[in-house]
Amino acid sequence: MEHGPASVPAALPYYVAFSQLLGLTVVAVTGAWLGLYRGGIAWESSLQFNVHPLCMVIGMIFLQGDALLVYRVFRREAKRTTKILHGLLHVFAFIIALVGLVAVFDYHKKKGYADLYSLHSWCGILVFVLYFVQWLVGFSFFLFPGASFSLRSRYRPQHIFFGATIFLFSVGTALLGLKEALLFKLGTKYSTFEPEGVLANVLGLLLVCFGVVVLYILAQADWKRPSQAEEQALSMDFKTLTEGDSPSPQ
């Protein structure tokens, strides 16, 4: 089961394709839910609330998940290009999520609702702040030129662990938000299998599936991006050269 540095593991593209199908389905079903049962989306009206779930799902779920997969998908490009794409996708995710956050705070303000009382909101603020901190720390270690090779190597496993954790925490927070939106509107009608309740439950399971598939792709040790000539050259001081596998840049 050895792969040369430029080869793509046979099953990986199918898993990535499946993850994208799931991710797009999650976004589409969120849109369908808001369109069919919540009156659609607008900024200037009580429909402003609906901007929140859509933006959070696109930013904190779909784009954040895809940003994690960048190193599995772009295997032959220069490491720096891949890094920049990873960082940029997170920036897009962050900006879209920020719009979603502004929408819900603005909506609460106009309606005179209290802020930050629910478990969903506590988890949401926590995960959003952690996401921002993770981005800043990641940027200063991996893209800013200052950090040494050994510092990067020591921080990398932490960055990966907390990246995956923040992503899963985002999925959990989305489930809490979905549940909150359902219970506030449907109340006891939820128990009569209202179409909206069933659709939202399906959306919840799709969110879980997207999280699991992204995590599965990240967890496969032999699906990791192979290190390339440029990095191998850099790491020569730190590794013995007994492995022999000389990389062939394409």
Next chain:
Amino acid sequence: MEHGPASVPAALPYYVAFSQLLGLTVVAVTGAWLGLYRGGIAWESSLQFNVHPLCMVIGMIFLQGDALLVYRVFRREAKRTTKILHGLLHVFAFIIALVGLVAVFDYHKKKGYADLYSLHSWCGILVFVLYFVQWLVGFSFFLFPGASFSLRSRYRPQHIFFGATIFLFSVGTALLGLKEALLFKLGTKYSTFEPEGVLANVLGLLLVCFGVVVLYILAQADWKRPSQAEEQALSMDFKTLTEGDSPSPQ
């Protein structure tokens, strides 16, 4: 940062102790929540519902999490002893969770409430079935004497991945249940920072922290249980012997 096969990584005991402190706090806060705001626990009355959250937290969260940590904690014992402990902890977790499930279905039946309509219940049934299947498959591969060494080696990473995933899914399902219990009882009073709401939010964050700490311990590659003489002998056919590190059984 190399460890001999019998040494314990310096930081591991502190992380394990912290995980246990968190796990016990989660159980205690669940008990406090049910005692202070829900009238306590009984089987024969409407307090029967309260058996559900307590049993699920003890079984599917605390004991399941601890079962995952067994291989990190028991590093010098025979592999078979550790395996049996891992399997037994999951059996206890399963039985306690089953009591919790019977409690809620029985409560619903007595009250005439509908079953299995909410996202919490869908996730709960799914994760409980997956937990049972994972146990059966794990038992037949690792404890039942039939499976070959190479079959075990190929299944092991899948078992670990799905074990961690089922545990995290259990934590997410608990959060959904907590949120459901809060919204059904508090309704809009949730937004006035009722003491029960705040306590339950804290419980939710503690559940998340327990999940993250267990996952962190599992994710550290150099905290894994070192393989021992008995297994190394078994694996001689499959590994080259160039690594040199001969194990010293204690």
